[in-house]
Amino acid sequence: MTLFDYRDGMATTRALLHGSAPLGTHVSALPPGLFLLRTPREWESSWKAMTKGITPSPDLPPVDWTSEVVVLLVLGFRATGGYGITITDVVTRWHHLEVHATEERPGDGMVTEAETMPVHAVAAPIAAVRDTLLLIQRVVTRTG
Secondary structure (H helix, E strand, O other), X not given: OOOOOEEOOEEOOEEEEEEEOOOOOOHHHOXXXXXXXXXXXXXXXXXXXXXXXXXXXXXXXXXXXXXXXXXXXXXXOEOOOOOEEEEEEEEEOOOXXXXXXXXXXXXXXXXXXXXXXXXXXXXXXXXHOOOEEEEEEEEEEOOO
């Protein structure tokens, strides 16, 4: 049984974490960027950095390492609320893996005074893995 559906080079992904990592002294342990995590150790280390400070500590989402890898996108530190990041597609190409994402930014309206670090982690099929990652990121600003 497969968890994924391929359509024209696109792989259906499975969300593992979507939201904001809590902030604290561990911020430097989770730098902004796009990461391909190929081992349980890499996933566990990233998960601990993303969930540090949450009590009780949430369970590590399971990954079937025989058929999956983790694609992790970290937007980085933001001084207010209203920011978000969503991986919308993972597309295989001959030489690379394209990760399509949408970043949301607050408009001119009210925002929360909370510091945030938007993240999105998805499980992707191991067959989709390429050595080179390409991030195609669309930015939208909320209005109103």
